[in-house]
Amino acid sequence: MTDWQQLRSSDFALPDEVRRDPARLDALVAELTDLLASRDPLERDETAYAALVTWIGDGVLPDDRLRPLGHLVAARFTADEVQARSFAPLVLAALVSRGVCEPGWIDAFEQWYAAEPDLRGHDADLGWVHAVAHGADLLGEAGRHPDVVPRRMLDLAAARLVAPVDEVWHDQEHDRLAHAVALVLARPDLAATDALGWLDPVADLLAAGEPGPVPAHVSNTLHTLRMLYLLVDRGVRTGPDEVVEVVHRRAVLDRLAEVLHTVTPWMW
Incomplete structure (x- = not known):
């Protein structure tokens, strides 16, 4: 199991040997995508979301890894648990901001956003749920992308x-x-x-x-x-x-x- 506390303390900086090893990087991303649906806000918000968005924005994830990540996250819009649904648009917003946008992601987002029934902002147990706000972040980024009307x-x-x-x-x-x-x-x-x-x-x-x-x-x-x-x-x-x-x-x-x-x- 990865020591995410240590990586958080270093702002998710990865050693060069890890960044150059596709298999090790893929394993870390797979672990993070699992944590992105966690009910624990430390795992979900401060670890999975923070790491993925940092690596997307800083170019740690190579271009050929971005679309598979987006496909996986976009599928979360139909997940059973609200935190899995509501954190999907944050990662997709980071991908779209990076310039990567797939029509299927926008279709899935469109089908989910106005229909999401759980509109809690902060929950005492789950932490931030924020479906409206997180969806808004993707809406704004998608609306600026040249491939989206x-x-x-x-x-x-x-x-x-x-x-x-x-x-x-x-x-x-x-x-x-x-x-x-x-x-x-x-x-x-x-x-x-x-x-x-x-x-x-x-x-x-x-x-x-x-x-x-x-x-x-x-x-x-x-x-x-x-x-x-x-x-x-x-x-x-x-x-x-x-x-x-x-x-x-x-x-x-x-x-x-x-x-x-x-x-x-x-x-x-």
């Missing part, structure tokens, strides 16, 4: 928002989803009709509201759109030192204001 990811974000749920998000899930949408809206080739059209089902949801308690999914939608308005107005951060402007900025701001106005017409 951006409107597809915007429509998926809308589907996640309008899907009826019982839980109000409270661990910044709406912030992460708003940031992901803003990243897609900053894509230079995004058509104006697509930058606005994805909001139509969201507008329909809010327009159909009735007096009484605000349903959880409506509350989640309002929080997400308000953060999105801020990001569109101020620019979206794409890196430590880079903030970019959303394309069709004025039109998107006007549409967001129009959609939100339906719920609070007495405020402005």
Whole structure:
């Protein structure tokens, strides 16, 4: 069994002889992919996720190992346990950010994201579950990839928002989803009709509201759109030192204001 505590203490740096040995590297990746579904947050979050994303980003994993890893992780979207499902998009987001993207991964993600029923942020036993936030990370990366139609990811974000749920998000899930949408809206080739059209089902949801308690999914939608308005107005951060402007900025701001106005017409 690998001494993962020692590797964590060294920021997952591998000796050169291990990096040059495909069999040893494959064995480590296989061990990590098993741990990625663990119920133990130390094994899953601080070890498997941290190591895999570090090795993907730093180029430790060679190109010919990336797609097999992505196929394995994408299959987790239909796993029985929520932590196995919710940590899959984080690894896929790292792969897509590296430039590796397969249509089947996006198909599997699309089928899972808006349908995921377990929307807990942090759990006392499991640690971070964060299906909405983790999925948002992949949504943003996929929406920026040239092989993915951006409107597809915007429509998926809308589907996640309008899907009826019982839980109000409270661990910044709406912030992460708003940031992901803003990243897609900053894509230079995004058509104006697509930058606005994805909001139509969201507008329909809010327009159909009735007096009484605000349903959880409506509350989640309002929080997400308000953060999105801020990001569109101020620019979206794409890196430590880079903030970019959303394309069709004025039109998107006007549409967001129009959609939100339906719920609070007495405020402005």
